[in-house]
Amino acid sequence: MPRTIQQLFDLSGKTALVAGGSRGLGLQMAHALGEAGARLMLCARQPDALEAACAELQAAGIDARWVAADCAQEADIHKLVSETLQRMGDVDILVNNAGATWAAPAQDHPLPAWDEVMALNVRGMFVLSQLLGQQSMLARGGRIINVASIAGLGGNPPGMSSLAYNTSKGAVINFTRTLACEWGRYGINVNAICPGLFPSQMTADTLVLLGEERLAASAPLRRLGDDEDLKGVTLLLASDAGKHITGQCLVVDGGTSAYMRGSVA
Template sequence: MTRTIQQLFNLEGKTALVTGGSRGLGLQLAQALGEAGAKIMLSSRKAEDLEEAAAVLQKAGIDARWIAADCAKEEDIRRLADETLQRMGDVDILINNAGAAWGAPAEDHPVEAWDKVMNLNVRGYFILSQHIAKKSMIARQSGSIINVASIAGLGGNPAGMNTIAYNTSKGAVINFTRTLGAEWGRYNIRVNAICPGFFPSKMTVGTLKAMGEETLAAHAPLRRLGDDEDLKGLCVLYASDAGKHITGQWLAVDGGVSIVTGG
């Protein structure tokens, strides 16, 4: 007998690790998984932000804990994975969301800033995915990895945006998702990506200030920016058995911006 839609989306008994989970998109994703029944481990660099975010989730009845770690540092990534497994048991869902951006013209872009963005946005995703898979998912032949990319990884940016490192890193995340999904399908590990458009956040504050919220919203067929709910449905689809036949895919959640800009 097939399961009901409610049963397919149910995440009770599952554990999720969410990086960059103390605010913004990461916290929205964590909340979605927790509302569907999963236990949540939040991570970001700052303990005070994590404590506040965990309290928000706990107030909503979600089992949420936190570990401060810098996902630009390999030793921190491995510590985060090991401590999560020790404290919460196997990880069923991994959300790679921690990220950085840098704005500068390509001809003047500092190499050290390029390396910072690539290290966190690409290398960190790989190391944490590999560690969690080897320590938990592969042996159990089960898991869902969700990588947060961006519509910035689908093509170039308008003149004046000057985010070559960020765009390049998010393009890499999309192909990392496709390649890893193909390779780890034999372990029943699904790997998918979310490509957000413009959501008000700390990372996009410079763009919002430079271009204006109304101007950015006008570029979208739906005529608005993303809000605190818009990533939740796709996240739970990817994480749950409702999406058990989906892997190696990306989907833009951008109000339609990518369909009119050629992304």
């Protein structure tokens, strides 16, 4: 007999590891998973931010713990996976949200900054997925949700320069498709979310410089993303409600990427 919609979205008994889960979109996604019943392990670089995020989640009745790790460092990723499996047991859901950006014109982009973005956004995602696959998911199945961006779908309007970031997020999109094809046989669903503009991902100075109202007006829905807009898609991709979805990149951007425009005006 088919399950009810409530049963399909229920994550009770599941364990999720959220890399980059201490703030912004990662914390929003953690709330979604925890509110649906999952136990959480959060990872980020700053212990203070992780402690505050876990306190926020625990106040909402969510079982949340943390490990400080830099997902650009292979040794840290090994420590993260080992400690997570030791403390939490097998992991059912991996959210790859750890990421970095760097704004500079292509002709002036520092090579160390390029390497820093690629190390975290692409290499770190691969290493964490591979280790968790080897040590937990390949034997029992699971869900991997990679956070890409609409920046990975194309270039920027004139005046905006983020070549390394856009390139890395384009890599995340094809990494998602390729890993889904390879690991589908093991019962592992691999998908990506491509967020648009969310104030929680932008500094106050950037919002002032670009103009929050101007940015919002560039989207068909005439708004930026808020603190709820990734929760539904996260739960869909993490739960049995999305069990037949894999290798997909779901865009959450208020419609911005649905048309081609030369500027955000």
